[in-house]
Amino acid sequence: MEREEIEIILQTAASFKNKTEVPPLQGMTVINLFLEPSTRTRASFELAAKRLSANIVNIARSESSLLKGETLLDTARNVEAMGADAIIIRHPASGAPYLVARAVQSAVINAGDGMHEHPSQGLLDIFTIKEKKGTLEGLKVAIVGDVLHSRVARSNIHGLLKMGAQVYLTGPPTLIPAEIERWGVSVHYRVEDAISGADVVMPLRLQTERRAGCFFPTLREYATLYGVNAKRLRLADPEALLMHPGPINRDIEVTSDVADGLSSAILEQATNGVAVRMALLYLLMS
Ligand code: CP
Numbered sequence: 313m314e315r316e317e318i319e320i321i322l323q324t325a326a327s328f329k330n331k332t333e334v335p336p337l338q339g340m341t342v343i344n345l346f347l348e349p350s351t352r353t354r355a356s357f358e359l360a361a362k363r364l365s366a367n368i369v370n371i372a373r374s375e376s377s378l379l380k381g382e383t384l385l386d387t388a389r390n391v392e393a394m395g396a397d398a399i400i401i402r403h404p405a406s407g408a409p410y411l412v413a414r415a416v417q418s419a420v421i422n423a424g425d426g427m428h429e430h431p432s433q434g435l436l437d438i439f440t441i442k443e444k445k446g447t448l449e450g451l452k453v454a455i456v457g458d459v460l461h462s463r464v465a466r467s468n469i470h471g472l473l474k475m476g477a478q479v480y481l482t483g484p485p486t487l488i489p490a491e492i493e494r495w496g497v498s499v500h501y502r503v504e505d506a507i508s509g510a511d512v513v514m515p516l517r518l519q520t521e522r523r524a525g526c527f528f529p530t531l532r533e534y535a536t537l538y539g540v541n542a543k544r545l546r547l548a549d550p551e552a553l554l555m556h557p558g559p560i561n562r563d564i565e566v567t568s569d570v571a572d573g574l575s576s577a578i579l580e581q582a583t584n585g586v587a588v589r590m591a592l593l594y595l596l597m598s
Contacts (some may be wrong), residue, residue, distance in 0.1 A: 324591035360589035434467030449476035482506035
């Protein structure tokens with residue numbers, strides 16, 4: 313996406329915030345095809361579709377015919393044949409939504425694909441920063457932890473740089489992708505160097521389901537060296553926002569006092585996720 317496209321989504325999301333029943337997608341059908349666990353993304357896409365008056369059907373892997381051997385493309389073509397105007401996909405494989413988008417006419421939205429991208433999360437994070445800070449231009453955003461496995465980090469990096477923010481990455485060397493500086497970010501191996509003076513501090517979830525625990529000696533060492541705690545957060549700008557995409561591993565990537573503290577925008581991220589996803593559905597389907 314270009315900056316102008318992101319701006320349109322942010323403006324549309326702002327117009328939908330706090331709207332609970334509007335008619336633009338009346339008579340249209342959305343399929344939530346979630347083949348990996350999710351709380352926030354699945355619920356907020358469902359709420360977004362309902363608030364726009366669309367019909368929505370949830371399909372989870374554990375209750376689907378994927379378990380009987382049906383392919384992803386056959387699943388997508390069958391739900392399209394039943395009248396799906398949009399298919400929202402979360403999938404453990406990077407690229408799965410793009411494969412589906414080539415095979416169907418319905419709008420396809422990536423709700424998180426493997427280690428690749430989580431675009432609606434990046435957009436809701438950018439919306440939240442803009443809402444709290446007024447602009448992203450020139451802000452210093454420190455992204456901390458398991459960057460290697462994080463689709464949230466990748467989508468945020470692309471979006472934040474387009475919006476004029478500076479992105480500082482920090483984490484264990486084994487969890488920072490090789491040559492990521494070529495994306496236009498700076499990399500620091502002392503967490504304090506990345507957080508110092510930051511306007512936004514974003515610890516990432518340690519992705520144990522992607523075997524992140526094999527990339528450093530112990531969880532205690534990880535928390536000691538890279539966990540965001542009150543002492544480290546004091547190095548950031550006094551007005552800094554603490555953000556986390558969720559779900560949180562409390563007292564590993566972030567301490568509970570910080571996650572629940574006054575700087576925390578974590579629950580506002582969840583609130584804004586609904587408005588941003590309303591904007592995405594509206595712009596793609598109406
Ligand atoms: N942030 C996020 O994607 O959370 P869920 O996995 O709960 O959807």
